[in-house]
Amino acid sequence: MTPPATVEDVAVHGLTDTIGVTIPNPLTCEDVPNRRAKAGKLNGGVAAATNSEFFKAPAPHKPLAIRLDHRMSQEAKLRKSTVLKSLAKHMATPGMISLGGGLPSSEYFPFESMDIKVPAVGKFLEEETKTTGKTMHLGKHDVKEGKSAYDLSIALNYGQASGSAQMVRWVTEHTEIVHNPPYRDWACTLSAGSTSSLEMVYRMFLEKGDFVISEEYTFATAVETSHPLGCKFVGVKMDSEGMIAEALDELLENWDVATRGARKPFLLYTVPTGQNPTGSTQGRERRQQIYKVAQKHDLILIEDEPYYFLQMQPYTGPGAEPAPLPKNHDEFLKSLVPSLLSMDVDGRVIRLDSFSKVLAPGSRCGWVVASAQVCERLQRHGEVSTQHAAGFSQVILHRLLDEEWGHGGYLDWLVNLRVQYTTRRDALMKACDDHLPKEVATWTPPAAGMFHWINLDVSKHPEFGKKSVAEIEQAVFRTSVASGVLVTPGSYFMADQENELEKVFFRATFAAAEFDTMSEAIRRFGLAIRKVFGLPQ
Structure with missing residues (x-):
């Protein structure tokens, strides 16, 4: 018998020693219209039941996918489908007249239409949008009038916890184009943002007293979200590529239940690309190593990826010409570090995807990609909490991403973001090279994301050994604030806040500040470091 599929498998996959099947080519942006035409009319009415299999x-x-029943919490096991939401499946019956649901008539929605100006494909800069942008008109009854597949009468009514059929279709196609998960029963479900999804996932798998594994420095909100559940984080050592697979394996091999007072952890939270706060990015080989450790110890991986499409051009040094951009969509997609989802032959990765860092945080609309079993549990949770992602957000995003830009136009937008963030990253790197005291400050240029992680050699502080590392960190922080620059202390991001601080890091972001103010901010930060460390000004 041939072994199970892996991401390295190519055109023909063996079912037995003598039988094989041809693997279809991955979905491309150009394939989408033909697939939709073959699928027939979309059932996208009010509160239409939907899922990625369509x-x-x-x-x-x-x-x-493997079954995860043995990992699910008692709370997750007790969730049932809400009886009122279950009525939606009957609405697909031709000629059905509904007196059963509690859906208000769109006649009483005080929103007749919306006009929103957006960039034209290829002309994405703010100034270009002012002159060449396209105004999208969203009417209340566009579907009935044959103008669109989605309108305000549908979007502003109650919906399913999975999200609208229109947006589930789009994110499913996008996921297949970019990641093509290598197991069969993967699914997408919309969310009200990744923080909401994360809290749901915690509650799906954790019991009080459990530990979550993460990088030793991690997203502070991910840690804080676990605390009310009675759970803690345990950090894994990092290097310039983020979590070290060998350190993860060692932690799990040597887990002592009696000493830790908790069962061996099995839920791992990671930000593989442009990690918050360190800016580190796991390369292909590192991700494969972490996935193998996950298989060995039967881990569930939460792949939180808001920065995945903020992968930048390689850093070429101060004043150097930037590396050439990808020439087409295929080159762009191949230039991205493969996701953990794209390596997941078991269905043990739960990927949190987001529009927050690439379109707008205030949309509060993202999606989860996971096994159908996990997505079904998330939907049962959503039915009695968030209900669904906001209708305003869904209809606006659908009109932009599907009907205005299309999948190809969205990839063009992401390439544009690569240009913008590469330019910002390079400006901050130049400022650091110009203004930070290299006697004590070191850094690795980030390959993705929004954050820059600066290491200060605390052993070179004149009172090292007399003052604690935490006191030295706070001295730099207070002096920086007094100097008119705000950077975030690394201690804020420690996975285990009970550990004693041993190193001094600071996180800076290059996402929003103007270029000249970025340079001035780093100049002020450099002066603050010099003052605290007693270096010449």
């Missing part, structure tokens, strides 16, 4: 390519060659 929109994926058949994949009989792929394995099914």
Whole structure:
């Protein structure tokens, strides 16, 4: 018998020693219209029941996901489908007249239409949008009038916890284009943002007293979200590529239940690309190593990826010409570090995807990609909490991403972001090179994301050994604030806040500040470091 599929498998996949099937080529942006035409009319009415299976390519060659029943919390196991939401499946019956639901009539929605100006494909700069931008008109009854697949009468009514059929279709196609998960029963479900999804995932798998594994420095909100559940974080050592797989394996191999007072952890939270706060990015090999450790110890991986599409051009040094951009969509997608999702042959990765860093944080609309089993549990949770992502956000995003830009136009937008963030990153790197005291400050230029992690050699402080590392960190922080620059102390991001601080890091972001103010901010930060460390000004 041939081994199970892996991401390295190519055109033909063996089912037995003598039988094989041809694997279809991955979905491309150009393939989407033909697939939709073959699928027929979209059932996208008010509160239409939907799931990713309606929109994926058949994949009989792929394995099914492993079952995660043994990992689910008692709370997750108790969740049932809400009886009122279950009525939606009957609405697909032709000629059905509904007197059963509690849906208000769109006649009483005080929103007849919306006009929103957006960039034209290829002309994404703010100044270009003012002159060449396209005004999208969203009417209340566009579907009935044959003008669109989605309108305000549908979007502003109650919906399913999965999200609208229109947006589930789009994110499913996008996921297949970019990641093409190598198991069969993956699914997408919309969310009210990744923080909400994360809290749901914690509650799906954790019991009081459990530990969550993460990088030793991690997103502070991810840690804080676990605390009311009675859970803690345990950090894994990092290097310039983020979490070290060998350190993860060692932590799990040597887990002592009696000493830790908790069962061996199995839920791992990671930000693989442009990690918050360190800016580190796990390369392909590192991700493969972490996934193998996850298989060995039966871990569930939460892949939180708001910065995935903020992968930048390689840093070429101060004043150097930037590396050439990808020439087309295929080159762009191949230039991205493969996601953990794209390596996941078991269905043990729960990917949190987001529009927050690439379109607008205030949309509060993202999506989760995971096994159908996990997505179904998330939907049961959503039915009695968030209900669904906001209708305003869904209809605006659909009109922009699907009907205005299309999948190809969205990739063009992401390439544009690569240019903008590369330019910002390079400006901050130059400022650091010009103004930070290299006697004590070191850094690795980030390959992705929004953050720059600066290491200060605390052993070179004149009172090292007399003052604690935490006191030295706070001295730099207070002096920086007094100097008119705000940078974030690394201690804020420690996975285990009970550990004693041993190193001094600061996080700076290059996402929003103007270029000249970025340079001035780093100049002020450099002066603050010199003052605290007793270096010449």
